[in-house]
Amino acid sequence: MAKLKFAKQNDFFQQVYQLVRLIPKGKVTSYGAIAKYLGSAKSSRMVGYAMNNSHVQVPPVPAHRVVNRNGVLTGKHFFAHQHEMQQLLESEGLIIENDQIQNFSDSFWNPSEALQLY
DNA sequence: AAGGTGACAGTTT
DNA sequence: TAAACTGCCACCT
Numbered sequence: 001m002a003k004l005k006f007a008k009q010n011d012f013f014q015q016v017y018q019l020v021r022l023i024p025k026g027k028v029t030s031y032g033a034i035a036k037y038l039g040s041a042k043s044s045r046m047v048g049y050a051m052n053n054s055h056v057q058v059p060p061v062p063a064h065r066v067v068n069r070n071g072v073l074t075g076k077h078f079f080a081h082q083h084e085m086q087q088l089l090e091s092e093g094l095i096i097e098n099d100q101i102q103n104f105s106d107s108f109w110n111p112s113e114a115l116q117l118y
Numbered sequence: 119a120a121g122g123t124g125a126c127a128g129t130t131t
Numbered sequence: 132t133a134a135a136c137t138g139c140c141a142c143c144t
Contacts, residue, residue, distance in 0.1 A: 069127065
């Protein structure tokens with residue numbers, strides 16, 4: 001009885017959420033890197049799409065640590081307050097200017113390398 | 119059930 | 132050089 005409705009999105013989204021939760025504080029990654037790590041390099045758009053439900057996920061997903069390939073805070077508009085994403089990143093020691101992360105390459109966190117895929 | 123969508127990325131003009 | 136177009140694939144209505 002009582003089927004669990006939230007067991008629906010178990011495939012891609014959950015993997016994305018888990019991976020995003022593994023991003024260390026002060027580090028950021030890109031949608032493409034996540035998609036590639038999950039095996040679907042072409043599904044980078046879907047990664048961002050997954051973040052739409054990130055706010056209802058539990059535990060919460062640090063979506064602010066995910067930006068696009070250019071290091072631009074493209075998803076800031078999806079936060080409660082437009083500057084929330086930037087502020088969160090700044091509180092983690094990152095420098096953001098004109099909605100773009102400075103020294104992005106230096107703060108980039110590559111899941112494939114960090115998790116040391118065998 | 120089928121079509122439309124998108125918090126991207128890569129290619130072309 | 133920068134801007135614009137297309138591909139993409141899993142989710143959503």
